[in-house]
Amino acid sequence: MDYINFNAEGMNGCAEKKNNIFCSTFYPKMTQKEKCSQEKAQDEDDEExxxxxxxxxxxxxxxxxxxxxxxxxxxxxxxxxxxxxxxxxxxxxxxxxxxxxxxxxxxxxxxxxxxxxxxxxxxxxxxxxxxxxxxxxxxxxxxxxxxxxxxxxxxxxxxxxxxxxxxxxxxxxxxxxxxxxxxxxxxxxxxxxxxxxxxxxxxxxxxxxxxxxxQSSSDYSNPPSGQVCQGPPKSCFDPVHDRIRSITGYCNNRDKATQANAVTPIRRLLGTTSYSDSLQAIRNASVTGSPLPSTRLISNKLHDEGSTPNFSPSVNHLHMQIGQFIAHDIIFMPSSVAKDGSNLNCTSCSSPTTVSTNCAPIPAPSDDKYFTPVSKTEARCIRLTRALNGQSGFGVRTQIDQNTHYLDMSVVYGSSDCEAQNVRSFSNGLLKTYTGMGYALPPQTKNDTNCQSKNPYYCFTVGDFRNCLHPGLLPLHTVFIKEHNRLAVKVKSARSSWNDEQIYQFVRSIMVAQWQHIVYNEYLPKLLSDKYLTDFKLKTMKPGSGSFRGYDTGMNAALSGEFAAAAFRFGHSQSRQDFARQDATNKSLGAYDLGYNIFYSDQVYQKSLGGTETMLMGLIKTAAMQVDRYFSFPIRNQLFEIRGQNASGVDLIAVNIMRGRDVGLLPYVKYRDIVGLPKVQNWNDLASTFTAGNIAALKTVYADPADIDLYSGLVMETPISGGQLGPTASWIVAEQFRALKTGDRFYYENQVQNTVGFTQDQIDAIRRVKLAKIFCENTDIITNINVDVFDLNSNQVSCSSIPDIDLKWFL
Structure with a gap:
């Protein structure tokens, strides 16, 4: 199969059929006369x-x-x-x-x-x-x-x-x-x-x-005049869909054009949900009839790290950060909004009745050390807004993924046409950057109402809204934007006649392929044991070993609720309180505290401390937290906190557990069957997958093992040898990445009928890509780097010894 053929022959062919979408995308536009003629014909059709x-x-x-x-x-x-x-x-x-x-x-x-x-x-x-x-x-x-x-x-x-x-x-x-x-x-x-x-x-x-x-008055609801942010395809069988992955995910599966695209429902692993009324009401009662414990109480009793953090002996902090970047690529479960489109204020314990039924505040215990009572007569709740209900029929409440479900770098390029256009320069295929600091950053935005930093420390516009959630994300956003632009410059040099659209789409396809290779070849092997990588066919193939033939039109690539709302949130356990900075000589330049930097961007403007590059080095050279039931103080107490205002944020772990109840996830024990684990009738039945200490801890908050929330159960399982997760979490994660691989027509190793993918030489060139090389090529201070970029103890090698992607196979 040939890759996209941008040559003179192709241009000549399009000269005769300029209405063809592929031609109008990649070759010069119609003349104004031709365009008017076509519009007149269209108007005549409209009148019918x-x-x-x-x-x-x-x-x-x-x-x-x-x-x-x-x-x-x-x-x-x-x-x-x-x-x-x-x-x-x-x-x-x-x-x-x-x-x-x-x-x-x-x-x-x-x-x-x-x-x-x-x-x-x-x-x-x-x-x-x-x-x-x-x-x-x-x-x-x-x-x-x-x-x-x-x-x-x-x-x-x-x-x-x-x-x-x-x-x-x-x-x-x-x-x-x-x-x-x-x-x-x-x-x-x-x-x-x-x-x-x-x-x-x-x-x-x-x-x-x-x-x-x-409708909201926000920019999301009022796109530029005449612009459609979520436009439908004209036909999934147009030639453009043979070659180009759509921004929105439309037509990836030609049999089911909207499946797994942006703003579509999540799926359920067991085909059912767990609501107290079987429809939408949040599960609130134990199987014994007593109330379920508050998720803040569960967080306090089961998930407080105490005074001794437990660090991983072998996995670095970068693994956590790439994991979050993956999550932001594929998971965006939007929160419900008020009738005018604004955010709901679900802070008060009474908000479900005084504000909206889409409020689900989490009661804090009366003796809580951080979320103390508001007053002697008023208890404190941790705000939580229910995930937006996108049901399209009578029956059970249904949640959606606002991003495309695919691994397609929407975190860089966006999941809607509006987002995609906002990040493009429309010149030579380049993405926008901000260079006012003397080094490249993503383009600034002055309209981000979530941004807690003010002039001159503006937040940024990239493909994903959450890029400034905390400063650790910005080094990765910056690197991948720079990598796109680096390749675009090379392509323009080799093909000077290509226009902006040709270069942009060409480079985007290579960027997505590199990203998928990094996820499957480097990230997942550090997370899952070899058994799960093998059983779910997640291993990438070696150069010269042919192409992947496992594409399945019957595979639904959509995210499962169990993955999005529970299993892939394991990474919160990896997150440290302190995010280190290091220079090229591994000298420490201090650290910033996560809890004081949620939606603050001023850290990346610290030029004297090396900007984003020393932050990236810090991620590589410091250990992640061990994946277990313990979470750092900021994760459990300070998410979204405003500086200087204690308890103004939320407990992310209490939110994770409550989110599972909100979206109707079944209790943990219900998922053991699909993994092949023994059924649980009593506490002793957990002994094969939980330590005695963890079982004892669970007993302090749950009346019966059948009540255990999925999230807490997953992070408390004993990890499988060779992996960081227990058996149930490993199964849910592996199942999802299998769906993302076999259900993606444009997965980089694929060769699919009626789809113009990569040639064997091109696939092999991508298989040689290393994340370490991308870091080397897009930073100034990195000259030596861990050969295994996620291994804390890896030997360092010279950047020059790692091969760069060879574009000669693509041009």
Whole structure:
């Protein structure tokens, strides 16, 4: 298979068919005359669905519904929906693919002619429930006091597309509750059959457009004029999708165009959830009938590191940081928002009733040493907003991933078209940088309301919103931006006729391939034992050994809730309190404290201390914390804390455990079956996978082993020999990375029919890539580096002895 062929022959071919998407992407644009001619033809097509006879037919249907009792309001809604369906039908005739389900609950309110499998009485019941739910959601607006920008710091800010899904999800959730309360869960099958009967293709959420008050005033909800941030593909079988991975993830799986793309649901390993009402209410009771313990209490009793940190003897702090970079590439579970799109203030213990039902504050014990009571009469809670509900049918609450689920460097390039455009210079394929300090940093932004640092220490704009979550992320963002630009300069030198788009897409494809190789060839072998790497086929192949033939269109690459909300959060245990700086001679330049630097960026502006490069050296040369049940003080007490205001942040471990309950993860013992571990009937049954000390600790907070939260259970398992995780955590992590490999049509080692991947020589060139070399090439101070970049005790070698990626195979 040939890689993208940017040659004269290709240009000549495109001269004859400039409407071809591949050609318009990689070769000179149409002349203005040609463009106008094409637009005129398109306008003539547009007029087809605006036929007057169709309008008359629509009016007849709407008038009939109005006479049947819907009234004027129903008539107006009906007109909007039927016109939308006319548009969808017209689009369908042109074999287009639409990205979102038409909020079908809206359509079913007004469409009388559905198949006879559901009777009219049921349809009326469903219609009434949806009207009541819509009114209920709208009337709840008064509960949510306005919160000024920046007043509530959040790392999971929902974008415009996610907010649209939440409005749909909130209505469906409330309607589900109404139906179940009155008629029982059995009616949900019929209610969803009504939705299934609707044959309209997927489209945008009309309800969120009709209720504009739901939209936020943030940049996410107001993209530049005419710009679509989450645009649908015209066709997954366009030649461009043979060659180029879309920013949003659309069309990666051509059989399921939206699967695992940005703003789509997570999946469930066991196909079910654990809610107290089986639908959405957070699990709060033990199997014994007593209340489950507060997750802050669990954190205090099980996860406090005490006065003696436990450091890894062999794994460095960089492994933690790359792990977080991976997480930010593939995991972004947005938080619910208020009706105006702003962050919810879920600080008060009463916020579920006074602010929003999407608040889930965590009670702190009355004797808590850090989160002390607000007053003698008021207890303190740790704020937590529930993950945004993106359900699209009647039934169980559903969470989404706002990023693409794939390993595609969205952390650098973005997961929406708007994010992608914000980081590009649109000159010679380069990404934007800021060089005001005399060294390269990502481009600055003055509009980040989460940023706690002020002028001149602005935060930054990159592909992922969380880049300034703490300073340890910025060295990696900087290095990968510089690596992209380094390769772009080389490509421009070798192919001077290529335009910006050609160079950008060409380099992006190589960058993603290098990233995937680093994850599978260097990161995972330091995390998982050889058994799991082998059993789940996670090992990369050696140069010259052929290509990977395991791509499976039936593999859902979407993230599992168990991975995103529990297993891959193991890395919080690796995080130190002190982040060291070291110079090229390994001399210490001090350290910064994690707890005082969450969403503060001033550390990377410290030119006298070497900026981001000495921070990177510190990550390489210091030990990570051991992966176990203990977590550093800032992780458990100071996340999002404002400097000088104790207890203004959150306990990340209490949040992790509560997040598991929020998204409906089953208790830990339920997952042992899929791993092949013995069933747990009593505490003694844990002895094969837990130390006696950890079992004793669990008994101090849980009434029964069946109550153990998944997150606590995973980090308390005894690690498998040769890996850092226990058996259940290893299985969940390995299963996910298998899905990301075999379910990704563009995985770098693949050779897939009707997909233009890399040649064998190109694949072999990528297989020789080392993360250490990327660090060497994109820093000034690193001349010698650990040959095994994640091994604390690795021998150092000269940067010149590590081969660079050889672009001759690509050009």
């Amino acid at each position: 669905y605006e036929d007057e006879d169709d309008e008359d037919e629509d009016a007849i249907q709407c008038n009939a519904m109005s006479r049947e009792g819907g009234g004027q309001k129903a008539w107006k809604f009906c007109a909007v929906i039927l016109r939308a369906l006319s548009l969808v039908e017209w689009v369908n005739k042109r074999r287009r693919i639409m990205p979102f389900v038409v909020p079908t609950f809206l359509v079913l309110l007004f469409v009388p002619a559905l198949r006879a499998t559901v009777n009219d009485t049921t349809r009326k019941i469903v219609q009434d429930a949806l009207f009541d739910a819509l009114n209920s959601v709208d009337s709840a607006t008064g509960l949510e006091p306005s919160v000024p920008d920046g007043a509530i710091v959040s790392s999971q800010v929902a974008n415009a597309e996610s907010k649209k899904l939440q409005f749909t999800g909130d209505v469906l959730e409330v309607a589900t509750q109404f139906l179940v309360k009155k008629y029982g869960v059995g009616i949900l099958t019929d209610a969803n059959e009504v939705l299934a009967e609707l044959s309209a293709p997927e489209s945008a959420s009309f309800l969120s457009q009709l209720r504009t008050k739901r």
